[in-house]
Amino acid sequence: MPIKAAAIIGAGIAGLTAALALARHGIASDVFEQAEALTEVGAGLQISPNASRILDTLGVLEALRHVWLEPEAVHLVSGSSLRPVASIPCGNFARERWGAPYGAAHRATLQNALLDAVTSNALCRLHLGRHIDIRDKQALEQAAGREFDLVIGADGVWSKAHAMVPGAPSPLFSGNIAWRFSIAEAAAPAILNETSVTAFLGSSSHLVCYPIRENAAFNIVAIVSGSSTSRDWGAAGSKAQREQMLRGFSGWNSAILRLLENQEQASFWPLYEMKAGRWHNGRDTILIGDAAHAMMPFAAQGAAMAIEDAFELAGLLSARTPAEAFELYEKHRAPRIARLRQRAAFNQFAYHAGGPIRLARDLVLSLRPPQSLAADMDWIYGYRAIG
Numbered sequence: 001m002p003i004k005a006a007a008i009i010g011a012g013i014a015g016l017t018a019a020l021a022l023a024r025h026g027i028a029s030d031v032f033e034q035a036e037a038l039t040e041v042g043a044g045l046q047i048s049p050n051a052s053r054i055l056d057t058l059g060v061l062e063a064l065r066h067v068w069l070e071p072e073a074v075h076l077v078s079g080s081s082l083r084p085v086a087s088i089p090c091g092n093f094a095r096e097r098w099g100a101p102y103g104a105a106h107r108a109t110l111q112n113a114l115l116d117a118v119t120s121n122a123l124c125r126l127h128l129g130r131h132i133d134i135r136d137k138q139a140l141e142q143a144a145g146r147e148f149d150l151v152i153g154a155d156g157v158w159s160k161a162h163a164m165v166p167g168a169p170s171p172l173f174s175g176n177i178a179w180r181f182s183i184a185e186a187a188a189p190a191i192l193n194e195t196s197v198t199a200f201l202g203s204s205s206h207l208v209c210y211p212i213r214e215n216a217a218f219n220i221v222a223i224v225s226g227s228s229t230s231r232d233w234g235a236a237g238s239k240a241q242r243e244q245m246l247r248g249f250s251g252w253n254s255a256i257l258r259l260l261e262n263q264e265q266a267s268f269w270p271l272y273e274m275k276a277g278r279w280h281n282g283r284d285t286i287l288i289g290d291a292a293h294a295m296m297p298f299a300a301q302g303a304a305m306a307i308e309d310a311f312e313l314a315g316l317l318s319a320r321t322p323a324e325a326f327e328l329y330e331k332h333r334a335p336r337i338a339r340l341r342q343r344a345a346f347n348q349f350a351y352h353a354g355g356p357i358r359l360a361r362d363l364v365l366s367l368r369p370p371q372s373l374a375a376d377m378d379w380i381y382g383y384r385a386i387g
């Protein structure tokens, strides 16, 4: 019997994409979101071609095109000398090589574009202010007053839907903190590139910066090791935590140090990774996005994976029972997620290298032409999701 209705827990990137992707196959959904309103949560996101291709299929890309920035390149630059280390071209090169654009926007811009599409789709119903903390599908059906063929847990790293999946993965503090802030273009120092993504690299820390066109500001993420295991995302860090962060950047170029010292409003994001575990209960409930596999942001692919998950799951559900679709989904998605985790771990090693390893890294990268560096990204950005 074809699937008619799904319950989705969480209206983040994964949950909203899932609602749209299911609707594309004629499957209705009720999306339960704990927040009373979807306000500006988070910061900037790079949206790579593997994800923008899906957003295009779902009719969401058009809304982003007018506001986001398509960076000319991703530059790797030494955080101490500001010497260029390597560059991967984006812009038209990305469209031609990977068949879809590479963009950068505020997370809220992407979420609002998805939200507009969801609220104007008759098959999607959004329920705000609904914190879901239940143990099985029946309990959710009782609370909602309607029946569902399946439940999709898209409620992020602190997922409550985990309780519905025996053996679900659990989050573990990575030992790294992301400090995020934005700086108005008008007040930005000249070292910040207005047309590209720049990753400044140092031993045991790095800083990524790119313009958010719709906010006329630069998005800045400084990642450094730290000891907090707080669950709060986006809280203001304490004075001691800020001092610890600055120590992680000692020896960096003075213009970057000044930038960090002056950011009283920087927010503090302890980074958690989801450990291995089951993504579904073999019957009627499945986890996607960060709820299944939150990963370190070193490959800038967490939201892209949430979008791929949602799209591919919906495609599999269109012609199968939930149990069959879940099995195929896990077989198909697990190797890709594992490979991405390895890439993120490799990037962490390479970005945060010091001493002789850093010298070797810089030499190897400087000898590789942009085309060859781009080829390393083909399996990520050139991926054609099935759906």
Ligand SMILES: Cc1cc2nc3c(=O)[nH]c(=O)nc-3n(C[C@H](O)[C@H](O)[C@H](O)COP(=O)(O)OP(=O)(O)OC[C@H]3O[C@@H](n4cnc5c(N)ncnc54)[C@H](O)[C@@H]3O)c2cc1C
Pocket (backbone or CB within 6 Å): 009, 010, 011, 012, 013, 014, 015, 032, 033, 034, 035, 044, 045, 046, 047, 130, 131, 132, 133, 154, 155, 156, 157, 158, 159, 160, 161, 178, 180, 221, 269, 271, 288, 289, 290, 291, 295, 297, 300, 301, 302, 303, 304, 305, 306
């Ligand atoms: C510093 C940093 C930089 C990043 N940069 C990038 C990047 O450049 N590109 C990229 O692709 N990814 C990036 N990511 C990763 C990306 O932000 C996440 O992977 C992505 O947002 C996960 O989306 P999600 O929908 O799975 O979860 P979330 O965005 O966490 O959404 C979960 C939703 O569920 C709701 N919810 C939670 N619990 C409940 C409940 N019990 N009941 C009802 N609702 C609930 C929440 O309110 C929220 O709306 C970055 C992450 C970090 C930390």
